[in-house]
Amino acid sequence: MAVAGSAPAYSLASTTAVLAGTAGLVGPAALLWCAIPMLGIAWAFNYLGRVDVNAGASYSWVGRALHPALGFLSGWALVVSATIFMVAGSLPAGQYTLSLFSDSLAQNTWAATGVGAFCFLVMAGLVLLGAQITARAQWIMTGIEVAILAVFGVAALIHGGSAATFSWSWLWGFGHFGGVKGFAAAALIAAFYFWGWDVTANLSEETSDSKKNSGLGGLIGVVGVFALFEVITIAINLIISQDDIGNPDSPPLLTTLGNTVWPGVGGKILVVAVMLSTIATLETTLIQVTRSLFAMGRDRTVPGVFGVAHRRWQTPWVALAVVVVISLGLFVGSNALGSVNTILADAVSAIGLQISVYYALAGLAVVVAYRKLILTSVSNAVFIGLWPLAGAVFMGFLFVENCMTLPGAQLGIGLGALAIGVIPLAWYWAKGSAYYRSAPGLLDASELSGEPSTEVIGAGSTGPAGAAGASSAS
Numbered sequence: 353m354a355v356a357g358s359a360p361a362y363s364l365a366s367t368t369a370v371l372a373g374t375a376g377l378v379g380p381a382a383l384l385w386c387a388i389p390m391l392g393i394a395w396a397f398n399y400l401g402r403v404d405v406n407a408g409a410s411y412s413w414v415g416r417a418l419h420p421a422l423g424f425l426s427g428w429a430l431v432v433s434a435t436i437f438m439v440a441g442s443l444p445a446g447q448y449t450l451s452l453f454s455d456s457l458a459q460n461t462w463a464a465t466g467v468g469a470f471c472f473l474v475m476a477g478l479v480l481l482g483a484q485i486t487a488r489a490q491w492i493m494t495g496i497e498v499a500i501l502a503v504f505g506v507a508a509l510i511h512g513g514s515a516a517t518f519s520w521s522w523l524w525g526f527g528h529f530g531g532v533k534g535f536a537a538a539a540l541i542a543a544f545y546f547w548g549w550d551v552t553a554n555l556s557e558e559t560s561d562s563k564k565n566s567g568l569g570g571l572i573g574v575v576g577v578f579a580l581f582e583v584i585t586i587a588i589n590l591i592i593s594q595d596d597i598g599n600p601d602s603p604p605l606l607t608t609l610g611n612t613v614w615p616g617v618g619g620k621i622l623v624v625a626v627m628l629s630t631i632a633t634l635e636t637t638l639i640q641v642t643r644s645l646f647a648m649g650r651d652r653t654v655p656g657v658f659g660v661a662h663r664r665w666q667t668p669w670v671a672l673a674v675v676v677v678i679s680l681g682l683f684v685g686s687n688a689l690g691s692v693n694t695i696l697a698d699a700v701s702a703i704g705l706q707i708s709v710y711y712a713l714a715g716l717a718v719v720v721a722y723r724k725l726i727l728t729s730v731s732n733a734v735f736i737g738l739w740p741l742a743g744a745v746f747m748g749f750l751f752v753e754n755c756m757t758l759p760g761a762q763l764g765i766g767l768g769a770l771a772i773g774v775i776p777l778a779w780y781w782a783k784g785s786a787y788y789r790s791a792p793g794l795l796d797a798s799e800l801s802g803e804p805s806t807e808v809i810g811a812g813s814t815g816p817a818g819a820a821g822a823s824s825a826s
Contacts (some may be wrong), residue, residue, distance in 0.1 A: 353487065353555060354573020356494040357548030357640070359441075359633030360580040361501055361625040365606050366444045367545060368588060370697050372597045375538035377516060378525040380585050382535075386542035387578045392743025393711045394574045395735050396718035397553050398567025403721060403797045405562050408647025409553035410714040416795035417717035420788045421777060424653050426710040427644050428773035433547075433706035434641035436769065438679035440699035441637065442468030445630040448623050451604055459600075461695075465683050472683075475634040476676050479642065482665045486635055493628040498580065500625040505583035507613045513591030522589060523582075536753035540704035543750060545581055547707045549573040551636040554643040584609070638672065645671035651787040653780050701758055702766035708751040709770065715744025717795070724798040 371379045397409070406412035408427055415423020443461075446468030451458035458464065478486055521528060529535040552569040556562040588597070588605055591612050596602045603619075606626060610618030646668035649658025662669040718740045719726065726737040755763065781788045 353490055353636060354549040354552050354569045355498060355576050356490045356629075356632040357551035357636040358546055358573060358577040359548060359629045359636075360577045360584075361497050361606070361622070361629030362441065362444060362633050363545045363577075363629075364501075364581065364584050364588075365448065365604060365626045365629075366440070366696050367541060367700055368585065368605050369597050370700055371538065371541045371545075371585075372594060373697075374534065374541055375529060376594060377519070377522055377589050378528040379538070379542075379589070380522045380582050381525045381528070382538035382542040383545060383578065383581050383585065384523055385535075386539045386546065386746075387574065389743035389746035390543070390546050390711075391571070391574055392739035392741070393715050393747070394549065394567075394570045396715045396740035396743065397550055397570050399722060399736050399740075399797075400714065400718050400795075401553055401556055401567045402563045404795055405556045405566075406647060407554055407557045407643040408651075409550065409556070409644070410710045410717070411644055411647055413721070413795060414710070414713045414717045415787065416790065417721045417793065418713065419792045420790055421781070422713055424648070424777050424787075425770075425773060426713045427648055427653075428777075429706045429709040429770060430644050431641050431648075432769035432773070433703045434637045434644075435675060435678055436682070436699055436703055436706075436765065437637050438472060438634070438675070439682045440696055440703065441630055441634045442472045442679075442683065443695060444468070445471040445627060445634070448604065448626045448630070451607065452620060452623055455603060458604075469680060469683050471631055472634055472679065473676070475631055476638060476672060479635055479638045480662070480665060480667055480669060480672055482667055486639065490632055490635065493632045497625045497628045497632065498576075500621060501580050501584060504610055504613055504618065504622060505580065505587055508587035508591060508609055509583065511591075511613055513587075513612065515591055515593040515596075516589050518586070518590060522586065532753065533757050536750055537757065539746075540708070540750050540754050541700055543707060543711075543747070544700045544704045546574060546577065547703065548633060548636060548640075549577070551640050554640045557643075638675065641675050642668045642671040645675070652783075652785045653787050654776050698762050698765060701754070701762040702769070705751055705754060705758075705763075705766035706770060708747040708754075712744045712747035712751065715740040715747065719744075720793070721795045722797045724796075 368379070371382065375382045400413040404412055404416065410430065411423050411427025413423070414426040443464050446464035446466065447458045449467050449471070450463055478489060526535065529538055549570045552559070552566045552573070556566040559565055588609060592605060592608055597605060602608070604623070606622040607619035610620070610622035612618070614621070645654060645658045646661070648654045649656050649660070649671065658668065658671045658674070660670050661667060719737055722732070722736045726732050755767070758766070
Protein backbone atom coordinates (compact mmCIF):
# COMPACT_ATOMS: atom_id res chain seq x y z
CA MET A 353 0.00 0.00 0.00
CA ALA A 354 2.89 2.38 0.72
CA VAL A 355 4.45 1.80 -2.70
CA ALA A 356 1.04 2.19 -4.35
CA GLY A 357 0.55 5.44 -2.46
CA SER A 358 3.81 6.90 -3.76
CA ALA A 359 2.91 5.58 -7.23
CA PRO A 360 6.38 5.34 -8.80
CA ALA A 361 5.24 5.01 -12.44
CA TYR A 362 2.70 7.82 -12.10
CA SER A 363 5.16 10.11 -10.31
CA LEU A 364 7.81 9.55 -12.95
CA ALA A 365 5.40 10.03 -15.84
CA SER A 366 3.69 13.14 -14.53
CA THR A 367 6.47 14.91 -12.66
CA THR A 368 9.78 14.16 -14.40
CA ALA A 369 9.30 17.02 -16.87
CA VAL A 370 8.48 19.38 -13.98
CA LEU A 371 11.57 18.25 -12.04
CA ALA A 372 13.79 18.50 -15.12
CA GLY A 373 12.56 22.03 -15.76
CA THR A 374 13.67 22.98 -12.25
CA ALA A 375 16.75 20.82 -11.64
CA GLY A 376 17.91 19.77 -15.12
CA LEU A 377 20.26 16.77 -15.02
CA VAL A 378 20.58 16.85 -11.22
CA GLY A 379 17.03 15.64 -10.68
CA PRO A 380 18.43 12.41 -9.12
CA ALA A 381 20.26 14.55 -6.55
CA ALA A 382 17.02 16.34 -5.62
CA LEU A 383 15.39 12.96 -5.09
CA LEU A 384 18.29 11.74 -2.95
CA TRP A 385 18.47 14.81 -0.73
CA CYS A 386 14.71 14.69 -0.25
CA ALA A 387 14.71 10.94 0.47
CA ILE A 388 17.00 11.31 3.50
CA PRO A 389 14.74 13.67 5.50
CA MET A 390 11.66 11.87 4.16
CA LEU A 391 12.93 8.70 5.82
CA GLY A 392 13.14 10.71 9.04
CA ILE A 393 9.44 11.51 8.69
CA ALA A 394 8.74 7.83 7.99
CA TRP A 395 10.52 6.97 11.26
CA ALA A 396 8.31 9.54 12.99
CA PHE A 397 5.16 7.90 11.60
CA ASN A 398 6.52 4.51 12.61
CA TYR A 399 6.98 5.45 16.26
CA LEU A 400 3.90 7.65 16.58
CA GLY A 401 1.78 4.78 15.25
CA ARG A 402 3.07 2.61 18.08
CA VAL A 403 1.45 4.77 20.78
CA ASP A 404 -1.69 5.96 18.96
CA VAL A 405 -3.51 3.76 16.45
CA ASN A 406 -5.80 6.22 14.72
CA ALA A 407 -7.21 6.56 11.20
CA GLY A 408 -6.45 10.27 11.36
CA ALA A 409 -2.71 9.56 11.79
CA SER A 410 -0.88 12.92 11.91
CA TYR A 411 -4.15 14.71 12.70
CA SER A 412 -4.44 12.74 15.94
CA TRP A 413 -0.72 12.58 16.78
CA VAL A 414 0.02 16.27 16.30
CA GLY A 415 -3.15 17.29 18.10
CA ARG A 416 -2.33 15.18 21.15
CA ALA A 417 1.42 15.86 21.24
CA LEU A 418 1.65 19.53 20.22
CA HIS A 419 -1.72 21.31 20.18
CA PRO A 420 -5.25 20.48 18.95
CA ALA A 421 -5.25 23.42 16.52
CA LEU A 422 -1.99 22.22 14.97
CA GLY A 423 -3.46 18.72 14.80
CA PHE A 424 -6.43 20.01 12.85
CA LEU A 425 -4.13 21.96 10.55
CA SER A 426 -2.15 18.77 9.95
CA GLY A 427 -5.26 16.80 9.08
CA TRP A 428 -6.64 19.60 6.94
CA ALA A 429 -3.36 19.84 4.99
CA LEU A 430 -3.70 16.17 4.09
CA VAL A 431 -7.38 16.55 3.15
CA VAL A 432 -6.84 19.47 0.77
CA SER A 433 -3.67 18.03 -0.77
CA ALA A 434 -5.42 14.73 -1.42
CA THR A 435 -8.45 16.47 -2.91
CA ILE A 436 -6.30 18.56 -5.27
CA PHE A 437 -4.43 15.40 -6.18
CA MET A 438 -7.63 13.90 -7.57
CA VAL A 439 -7.13 16.27 -10.50
CA ALA A 440 -3.35 15.81 -10.69
CA GLY A 441 -3.81 12.04 -10.62
CA SER A 442 -6.83 11.63 -12.84
CA LEU A 443 -5.59 13.76 -15.74
CA PRO A 444 -2.49 11.58 -16.41
CA ALA A 445 -4.71 8.49 -16.13
CA GLY A 446 -6.82 9.88 -18.94
CA GLN A 447 -3.84 11.16 -20.90
CA TYR A 448 -1.93 7.89 -20.87
CA THR A 449 -5.03 5.83 -21.65
CA LEU A 450 -5.70 8.01 -24.68
CA SER A 451 -2.06 7.80 -25.77
CA LEU A 452 -2.59 4.10 -26.49
CA PHE A 453 -4.87 5.18 -29.33
CA SER A 454 -3.82 8.70 -30.37
CA ASP A 455 -0.98 11.02 -29.35
CA SER A 456 -2.93 14.11 -30.40
CA LEU A 457 -6.01 13.06 -28.45
CA ALA A 458 -3.84 12.52 -25.37
CA GLN A 459 -2.95 16.25 -25.43
CA ASN A 460 -6.64 17.24 -25.43
CA THR A 461 -7.29 18.48 -21.89
CA TRP A 462 -11.04 17.89 -21.99
CA ALA A 463 -10.66 14.36 -23.34
CA ALA A 464 -8.05 13.55 -20.68
CA THR A 465 -10.36 15.02 -18.04
CA GLY A 466 -13.29 12.86 -19.13
CA VAL A 467 -11.36 9.59 -19.22
CA GLY A 468 -9.55 10.47 -15.98
CA ALA A 469 -12.85 11.22 -14.24
CA PHE A 470 -14.17 7.80 -15.29
CA CYS A 471 -11.09 6.07 -13.81
CA PHE A 472 -11.52 8.12 -10.65
CA LEU A 473 -15.15 7.06 -10.23
CA VAL A 474 -14.24 3.40 -10.69
CA MET A 475 -11.62 3.69 -7.93
CA ALA A 476 -14.09 5.48 -5.67
CA GLY A 477 -16.39 2.50 -6.09
CA LEU A 478 -13.64 0.09 -5.07
CA VAL A 479 -12.76 2.17 -2.01
CA LEU A 480 -16.42 2.14 -0.98
CA LEU A 481 -16.43 -1.66 -1.01
CA GLY A 482 -13.83 -1.89 1.74
CA ALA A 483 -10.17 -2.26 2.64
CA GLN A 484 -9.87 -5.96 1.85
CA ILE A 485 -10.92 -5.52 -1.77
CA THR A 486 -8.71 -2.42 -2.05
CA ALA A 487 -5.67 -4.26 -0.67
CA ARG A 488 -6.12 -7.24 -3.00
CA ALA A 489 -6.45 -4.96 -6.01
CA GLN A 490 -3.28 -3.13 -4.94
CA TRP A 491 -1.27 -6.35 -4.73
CA ILE A 492 -2.03 -7.03 -8.38
CA MET A 493 -1.72 -3.51 -9.80
CA THR A 494 1.35 -2.46 -7.84
CA GLY A 495 3.12 -5.79 -8.29
CA ILE A 496 2.83 -5.56 -12.07
CA GLU A 497 3.81 -1.88 -12.06
CA VAL A 498 6.96 -2.38 -9.97
CA ALA A 499 8.05 -5.41 -12.02
CA ILE A 500 7.71 -3.45 -15.28
CA LEU A 501 9.59 -0.43 -13.93
CA ALA A 502 12.41 -2.52 -12.49
CA VAL A 503 12.93 -4.51 -15.70
CA PHE A 504 12.76 -1.51 -18.03
CA GLY A 505 14.82 0.69 -15.71
CA VAL A 506 17.71 -1.74 -15.51
CA ALA A 507 17.47 -2.50 -19.23
CA ALA A 508 17.55 1.24 -20.02
CA LEU A 509 20.68 1.73 -17.91
CA ILE A 510 22.37 -1.15 -19.71
CA HIS A 511 21.24 0.16 -23.10
CA GLY A 512 22.39 3.70 -22.37
CA GLY A 513 21.91 6.62 -24.71
CA SER A 514 23.51 9.60 -26.36
CA ALA A 515 21.48 12.42 -24.77
CA ALA A 516 23.98 12.90 -21.93
CA THR A 517 27.02 11.25 -20.36
CA PHE A 518 26.56 9.97 -16.83
CA SER A 519 28.15 12.07 -14.10
CA TRP A 520 28.26 11.50 -10.35
CA SER A 521 27.21 15.14 -9.99
CA TRP A 522 23.72 13.98 -10.96
CA LEU A 523 23.53 12.35 -7.54
CA TRP A 524 25.31 14.90 -5.37
CA GLY A 525 25.27 18.18 -7.31
CA PHE A 526 24.45 20.89 -4.80
CA GLY A 527 26.34 23.34 -6.97
CA HIS A 528 24.07 22.69 -9.96
CA PHE A 529 20.74 23.77 -8.46
CA GLY A 530 21.33 27.47 -8.89
CA GLY A 531 21.50 28.32 -5.19
CA VAL A 532 19.13 27.82 -2.26
CA LYS A 533 16.11 28.97 -4.24
CA GLY A 534 16.71 26.40 -6.98
CA PHE A 535 17.37 23.61 -4.51
CA ALA A 536 14.20 24.37 -2.53
CA ALA A 537 12.08 24.36 -5.69
CA ALA A 538 13.54 21.04 -6.86
CA ALA A 539 13.24 19.43 -3.42
CA LEU A 540 9.58 20.50 -3.15
CA ILE A 541 8.87 18.66 -6.40
CA ALA A 542 10.85 15.67 -5.14
CA ALA A 543 8.70 15.62 -1.99
CA PHE A 544 5.67 15.19 -4.23
CA TYR A 545 7.30 12.11 -5.77
CA PHE A 546 7.46 10.39 -2.38
CA TRP A 547 4.15 11.59 -0.97
CA GLY A 548 1.56 8.87 -0.36
CA TRP A 549 3.58 6.24 1.51
CA ASP A 550 1.87 7.35 4.73
CA VAL A 551 -1.45 5.82 3.62
CA THR A 552 -0.39 2.86 5.78
CA ALA A 553 -0.86 5.08 8.86
CA ASN A 554 -4.40 6.02 7.81
CA LEU A 555 -5.19 2.32 7.43
CA SER A 556 -3.86 1.46 10.90
CA GLU A 557 -7.31 0.80 12.38
CA GLU A 558 -7.97 -1.69 9.59
CA THR A 559 -4.59 -3.46 9.64
CA SER A 560 -3.58 -6.54 11.60
CA ASP A 561 -0.74 -5.98 14.08
CA SER A 562 -0.88 -2.33 13.02
CA LYS A 563 1.57 -1.04 15.64
CA LYS A 564 4.27 -2.92 13.75
CA ASN A 565 2.99 -3.28 10.20
CA SER A 566 1.74 0.24 9.48
CA GLY A 567 5.04 1.96 10.31
CA LEU A 568 7.19 -0.76 8.79
CA GLY A 569 5.20 -0.60 5.56
CA GLY A 570 5.85 3.13 5.29
CA LEU A 571 9.60 2.74 5.82
CA ILE A 572 9.92 -0.03 3.25
CA GLY A 573 7.77 1.94 0.83
CA VAL A 574 10.01 5.04 0.97
CA VAL A 575 13.18 3.00 0.37
CA GLY A 576 11.61 0.96 -2.44
CA VAL A 577 10.22 3.86 -4.44
CA PHE A 578 13.44 5.84 -4.00
CA ALA A 579 15.39 3.06 -5.74
CA LEU A 580 12.91 3.02 -8.63
CA PHE A 581 12.91 6.82 -8.92
CA GLU A 582 16.69 7.00 -9.12
CA VAL A 583 17.09 4.21 -11.69
CA ILE A 584 14.42 5.56 -14.05
CA THR A 585 15.43 9.24 -13.69
CA ILE A 586 19.07 8.47 -14.48
CA ALA A 587 17.98 6.35 -17.47
CA ILE A 588 15.83 9.24 -18.77
CA ASN A 589 18.80 11.60 -18.46
CA LEU A 590 20.88 9.23 -20.58
CA ILE A 591 18.30 8.57 -23.27
CA ILE A 592 16.17 11.75 -23.60
CA SER A 593 17.63 15.24 -24.04
CA GLN A 594 16.60 18.04 -21.70
CA ASP A 595 15.03 19.90 -24.63
CA ASP A 596 12.83 16.93 -25.48
CA ILE A 597 11.90 16.42 -21.82
CA GLY A 598 10.62 19.98 -21.64
CA ASN A 599 8.87 19.91 -25.02
CA PRO A 600 5.08 19.52 -24.51
CA ASP A 601 4.73 18.17 -28.06
CA SER A 602 7.14 15.28 -27.43
CA PRO A 603 5.75 11.80 -26.73
CA PRO A 604 5.34 10.88 -23.05
CA LEU A 605 8.75 10.31 -21.44
CA LEU A 606 8.15 6.74 -20.33
CA THR A 607 6.81 5.88 -23.77
CA THR A 608 10.07 7.07 -25.30
CA LEU A 609 12.07 5.19 -22.66
CA GLY A 610 10.13 1.99 -23.30
CA ASN A 611 10.47 2.21 -27.06
CA THR A 612 14.21 2.71 -26.69
CA VAL A 613 14.51 -0.54 -24.75
CA TRP A 614 11.96 -2.48 -26.80
CA PRO A 615 10.97 -0.65 -30.03
CA GLY A 616 7.28 -0.66 -30.84
CA VAL A 617 6.16 -2.59 -27.77
CA GLY A 618 8.09 -1.23 -24.79
CA GLY A 619 6.36 2.13 -24.86
CA LYS A 620 2.92 0.56 -24.62
CA ILE A 621 4.03 -1.71 -21.77
CA LEU A 622 5.21 1.30 -19.77
CA VAL A 623 1.95 3.09 -20.56
CA VAL A 624 0.16 0.15 -18.94
CA ALA A 625 2.44 0.54 -15.89
CA VAL A 626 1.54 4.23 -15.65
CA MET A 627 -2.17 3.48 -15.96
CA LEU A 628 -1.98 0.86 -13.20
CA SER A 629 0.08 3.19 -11.02
CA THR A 630 -2.28 6.12 -11.48
CA ILE A 631 -5.35 4.05 -10.74
CA ALA A 632 -3.62 2.57 -7.68
CA THR A 633 -2.61 5.95 -6.26
CA LEU A 634 -6.07 7.40 -6.82
CA GLU A 635 -7.33 4.54 -4.68
CA THR A 636 -4.80 5.04 -1.87
CA THR A 637 -5.31 8.81 -1.88
CA LEU A 638 -9.05 8.32 -1.55
CA ILE A 639 -8.31 6.08 1.42
CA GLN A 640 -6.14 8.76 3.03
CA VAL A 641 -8.60 11.59 2.67
CA THR A 642 -11.68 9.61 3.65
CA ARG A 643 -10.04 8.05 6.72
CA SER A 644 -8.74 11.45 7.79
CA LEU A 645 -12.21 12.98 7.43
CA PHE A 646 -13.66 9.99 9.29
CA ALA A 647 -11.37 10.64 12.27
CA MET A 648 -12.13 14.37 12.18
CA GLY A 649 -15.87 13.74 11.98
CA ARG A 650 -15.62 11.31 14.89
CA ASP A 651 -13.95 14.07 16.95
CA ARG A 652 -16.51 16.66 15.78
CA THR A 653 -13.90 18.95 14.25
CA VAL A 654 -15.82 18.73 10.96
CA PRO A 655 -19.51 17.77 10.60
CA GLY A 656 -20.14 14.58 12.55
CA VAL A 657 -21.70 12.87 9.53
CA PHE A 658 -18.18 12.39 8.13
CA GLY A 659 -17.58 9.98 11.01
CA VAL A 660 -20.33 7.60 9.83
CA ALA A 661 -19.35 4.21 8.39
CA HIS A 662 -21.47 2.35 5.83
CA ARG A 663 -23.45 -0.42 7.54
CA ARG A 664 -22.59 -3.06 4.96
CA TRP A 665 -19.11 -2.16 3.71
CA GLN A 666 -17.82 -0.51 6.91
CA THR A 667 -16.25 2.40 5.03
CA PRO A 668 -16.68 6.18 5.58
CA TRP A 669 -19.14 6.58 2.72
CA VAL A 670 -20.25 10.15 3.47
CA ALA A 671 -16.66 11.41 3.40
CA LEU A 672 -16.11 9.51 0.15
CA ALA A 673 -19.24 10.96 -1.48
CA VAL A 674 -18.28 14.55 -0.57
CA VAL A 675 -14.72 14.12 -1.87
CA VAL A 676 -16.03 12.64 -5.14
CA VAL A 677 -18.41 15.55 -5.74
CA ILE A 678 -15.80 18.21 -4.95
CA SER A 679 -13.19 16.45 -7.08
CA LEU A 680 -15.49 16.25 -10.09
CA GLY A 681 -16.03 20.00 -9.77
CA LEU A 682 -12.27 20.55 -9.64
CA PHE A 683 -11.85 18.43 -12.79
CA VAL A 684 -13.97 20.91 -14.71
CA GLY A 685 -12.53 24.02 -13.06
CA SER A 686 -8.94 22.95 -13.61
CA ASN A 687 -9.35 23.20 -17.37
CA ALA A 688 -9.30 26.98 -17.01
CA LEU A 689 -5.60 26.69 -16.05
CA GLY A 690 -4.69 25.50 -19.55
CA SER A 691 -2.90 22.39 -20.76
CA VAL A 692 -2.47 19.15 -18.85
CA ASN A 693 1.20 19.99 -18.24
CA THR A 694 0.34 23.41 -16.78
CA ILE A 695 -2.30 21.92 -14.49
CA LEU A 696 0.16 19.30 -13.27
CA ALA A 697 2.93 21.83 -12.61
CA ASP A 698 0.60 24.03 -10.54
CA ALA A 699 -0.87 21.08 -8.64
CA VAL A 700 2.51 19.51 -7.85
CA SER A 701 3.91 22.68 -6.26
CA ALA A 702 0.67 23.43 -4.38
CA ILE A 703 0.52 19.90 -2.98
CA GLY A 704 4.22 20.09 -2.09
CA LEU A 705 3.52 23.08 0.15
CA GLN A 706 0.62 21.34 1.86
CA ILE A 707 2.37 18.04 2.56
CA SER A 708 5.39 19.94 3.92
CA VAL A 709 3.10 21.23 6.66
CA TYR A 710 1.83 17.94 8.01
CA TYR A 711 5.11 16.08 7.54
CA ALA A 712 6.96 18.79 9.48
CA LEU A 713 4.42 18.72 12.30
CA ALA A 714 4.60 14.91 12.54
CA GLY A 715 8.39 15.12 12.78
CA LEU A 716 8.08 17.51 15.72
CA ALA A 717 5.30 15.49 17.34
CA VAL A 718 7.37 12.32 17.68
CA VAL A 719 10.17 14.24 19.43
CA VAL A 720 7.68 15.67 21.93
CA ALA A 721 5.84 12.38 22.48
CA TYR A 722 9.08 10.47 23.13
CA ARG A 723 10.95 13.32 24.81
CA LYS A 724 11.60 11.29 27.99
CA LEU A 725 12.98 8.32 26.04
CA ILE A 726 15.08 9.93 23.32
CA LEU A 727 18.27 10.03 25.34
CA THR A 728 17.95 6.53 26.80
CA SER A 729 19.91 4.96 23.93
CA VAL A 730 21.85 5.89 20.81
CA SER A 731 19.25 4.32 18.53
CA ASN A 732 16.45 6.29 20.18
CA ALA A 733 18.46 9.49 19.82
CA VAL A 734 18.93 8.88 16.10
CA PHE A 735 15.66 7.31 14.96
CA ILE A 736 13.20 9.07 17.28
CA GLY A 737 15.09 12.32 17.86
CA LEU A 738 17.65 13.59 15.41
CA TRP A 739 16.43 12.05 12.15
CA PRO A 740 12.72 12.97 12.50
CA LEU A 741 13.69 16.42 13.77
CA ALA A 742 15.96 16.94 10.77
CA GLY A 743 13.09 15.85 8.53
CA ALA A 744 10.78 18.36 10.20
CA VAL A 745 13.30 21.18 9.79
CA PHE A 746 13.82 20.25 6.13
CA MET A 747 10.07 20.25 5.43
CA GLY A 748 9.70 23.56 7.22
CA PHE A 749 12.53 24.98 5.11
CA LEU A 750 10.82 23.83 1.91
CA PHE A 751 7.56 25.47 2.96
CA VAL A 752 9.06 28.83 3.94
CA GLU A 753 11.50 29.11 1.04
CA ASN A 754 8.92 28.19 -1.60
CA CYS A 755 6.32 30.54 -0.12
CA MET A 756 8.73 33.33 -1.00
CA THR A 757 9.48 32.17 -4.53
CA LEU A 758 6.57 30.26 -6.10
CA PRO A 759 4.34 31.96 -8.71
CA GLY A 760 1.06 33.46 -7.58
CA ALA A 761 -1.18 30.72 -9.01
CA GLN A 762 0.67 27.94 -7.22
CA LEU A 763 0.79 29.88 -3.95
CA GLY A 764 -2.88 30.70 -4.27
CA ILE A 765 -3.83 27.06 -4.69
CA GLY A 766 -1.48 25.81 -1.99
CA LEU A 767 -1.99 28.41 0.73
CA GLY A 768 -5.58 29.28 -0.19
CA ALA A 769 -6.73 25.70 0.33
CA LEU A 770 -4.93 25.61 3.69
CA ALA A 771 -6.49 28.92 4.73
CA ILE A 772 -10.01 27.58 4.16
CA GLY A 773 -9.37 25.23 7.07
CA VAL A 774 -9.48 28.19 9.47
CA ILE A 775 -13.27 28.26 9.01
CA PRO A 776 -14.10 24.79 10.42
CA LEU A 777 -11.31 25.16 13.00
CA ALA A 778 -12.80 28.37 14.40
CA TRP A 779 -16.39 27.16 14.13
CA TYR A 780 -15.97 23.88 16.01
CA TRP A 781 -13.56 25.37 18.54
CA ALA A 782 -16.18 28.03 19.33
CA LYS A 783 -18.86 25.33 19.62
CA GLY A 784 -16.79 23.66 22.34
CA SER A 785 -15.65 20.50 20.58
CA ALA A 786 -14.04 18.18 23.13
CA TYR A 787 -11.08 17.80 20.78
CA TYR A 788 -10.07 21.43 21.32
CA ARG A 789 -10.45 21.17 25.10
CA SER A 790 -7.65 18.61 25.24
CA ALA A 791 -4.43 19.85 26.77
CA PRO A 792 -1.23 19.62 24.69
CA GLY A 793 1.17 16.83 25.59
CA LEU A 794 -1.40 14.03 25.98
CA LEU A 795 0.53 11.81 23.59
CA ASP A 796 3.32 10.69 25.89
CA ALA A 797 5.39 7.56 25.34
CA SER A 798 7.12 7.84 28.71
CA GLU A 799 5.42 4.69 30.02
CA LEU A 800 7.38 2.66 27.52
CA SER A 801 10.22 0.72 29.03
CA GLY A 802 13.42 -0.24 27.27
CA GLU A 803 13.52 0.13 23.51
CA PRO A 804 10.27 1.52 22.07
CA SER A 805 10.90 -0.59 18.98
CA THR A 806 10.04 -3.74 20.94
CA GLU A 807 7.51 -2.62 23.57
CA VAL A 808 4.62 -0.26 23.00
CA ILE A 809 1.58 0.97 24.84
CA GLY A 810 -1.69 2.63 24.04
CA ALA A 811 -4.37 2.22 21.44
CA GLY A 812 -6.31 4.72 19.44
CA SER A 813 -10.06 5.07 19.32
CA THR A 814 -12.11 2.84 17.12
CA GLY A 815 -12.14 3.68 13.44
CA PRO A 816 -13.80 2.47 10.26
CA ALA A 817 -12.83 -1.11 10.94
CA GLY A 818 -13.26 -1.22 14.69
CA ALA A 819 -16.45 0.80 14.71
CA ALA A 820 -18.27 -1.59 12.50
CA GLY A 821 -16.31 -4.79 12.40
CA ALA A 822 -14.52 -4.57 9.09
CA SER A 823 -11.81 -7.10 8.25
CA SER A 824 -8.15 -6.15 8.29
CA ALA A 825 -6.34 -4.77 5.28
CA SER A 826 -3.29 -6.89 5.83
